[in-house]
Amino acid sequence: MSIMVKDILKLNSLKEIKLIGGSTGIEKCIEWIYVSECLEDPLEGIKWLQGGEIVIITGVGIKNDASILSKLIREISKRNGVGLIVNIGQYIQCIPKESIEVANKLEIPLFTLPWQVRLVEVSKEISNAIILARIEEKSMNHFLNKILFENIEMEASIKERANYFGYNLEGKCCICVIQIKKIEEILKEENLHDKLDMFKIKLILKKIVQDALEKHSIKVPIIDNDDTVIFLNRAQENCMNRLERALKEIQEVISKRVKYLSINVGIGNAYEDLNLMKNSFEEAKMVIETLECQGMNNVIKKYRDIGIYGLLFSIKDKKVLKNYYRQVLGPIIDAQKKNNEISTIQILDVYLKENCNISVAAEKLYLHRNTLTYRIKTIEQLLNCNLHNFDDCLKLKIALYIINVVE
Structure with a gap:
C-alpha cells in the first residue's frame, strides 16, 4: 500500500503547499520521494526515476525558464512519476502558465511550496508516511492470510488490533474476490513474455483496485494472489453500496487502461465471527467458478444469487x-x-x-x-x-x- 498524492496535503510540514495544476492526478499512489537538483542539466536529475515517485525541486538549474520546467513535467510523466513539488521564492518566483497547462494535460499534480519550508522536514514526513503505510499493509496482509489460509482460532482482541490501523471490522463482514481474466491474451497480443511484464500488469491492476476502494472510503485488508485480489469488507448496507460503486468503477477503469482485460467479482455471505471468513471466501470462489463455467465476463455477483451452482460446486467429488x-x-x-x-x-x-x-x-x-x-x-x-x-x-x-x- 502506498499513500496517494492527495494524502500529502494532510501532512503537518506541507500545510502551506498549494496545488496549482494536474488536479485530476491526485489519486495516484506515491511509491517514494525524489529530490532532484542538477545545475548543468535539470532534466539529468530525473533520469533515474523508476515510477511512482513524487519529485521535489528548488529550481536552481531552471530559474524562471518556462520551457525547461514544462520539459521536466513531460519527462516526469514519461517516466511514470506521480507529481512535482516546486520550492518557490529563491530561484523560481512563480510557475508559468504554460507549465500549468502541461501539468493539467498530463495529469501530473503540480504543487508550489514556500521557500521558508524546510525540504528536509518535507521529505522526512512523506517518507515516514509511505513507510508506515507499507507496515500497515504488511500487517493487515498477514492478518487476512491467517484468517483465510491458516487453521487457527481468531483471538477476541483481533478486531481491536485491526482498529489500531483504522480498520473497522465490527458487525458482519464478507469476503470479496476479484478475478482478473485474459491476462494470457494480453501478454500474447502485446508480445510480453517475461515475469517482469506480468508483474507490471498486476501492479497496475492492484493500484487500480486500491485507488478505487480508497476513493469510495473503503479501508479494507487486501491480499493479491496470482490473478486475484481478495479483501474483507463490512457487510452493512452503506458499506456494501459503496463497495458496489467501487467495483463498477474498477471494471470501467481496467477495461479502459488495459486492452482485452476483464474482471469477474464474487462476494461471499456475511458472518459476524471472523473465524467464518473461510466460509465466505469459499463462497466467493464458487461465484467466480460459476461465472467462469457460464462464460460470463465483467460480472459482479453474490453467492446468494448463484442458485444451485452453490450446491454443485460444494460437491468435491x-x-x-x-x-x-x-x-x-x-x-x-x-x-x-x-x-x-x-x-x-x-x-x-x-x-x-x-x-x-x-x-x-x-x-x-x-x-x-x-x-x-x-x-x-x-x-x-x-x-x-x-x-x-x-x-x-x-x-x-x-x-x-x-x-x-x-x-
Missing part, C-alpha cells in the same frame, strides 16, 4: 456429478454422436429455459415449430420422461447445470 448427468442424459448424448444436427443438449437446454414454450424456444433455436415438436418428442422417448412433468424437468435441468460444472 466430481465423479458423483458426472455419474448423475450420464445417468440422466446419457441416451441423448450417445444419440447425438450419430448425426450433425443442432445439438440435442442445446435444444433441451433452451426448451427448459423458456419454460417448455415451443414457440419461443423454436424462435430462439431458429427451428420450425413442427421440427422442434418432433425433436422434443424424440428426447422424451430416448430419456423415458415427460417434459410436461415438473419432477422430470427438474431432474434434467440439474443434469444440464452439472454439464457446465464438470466439462
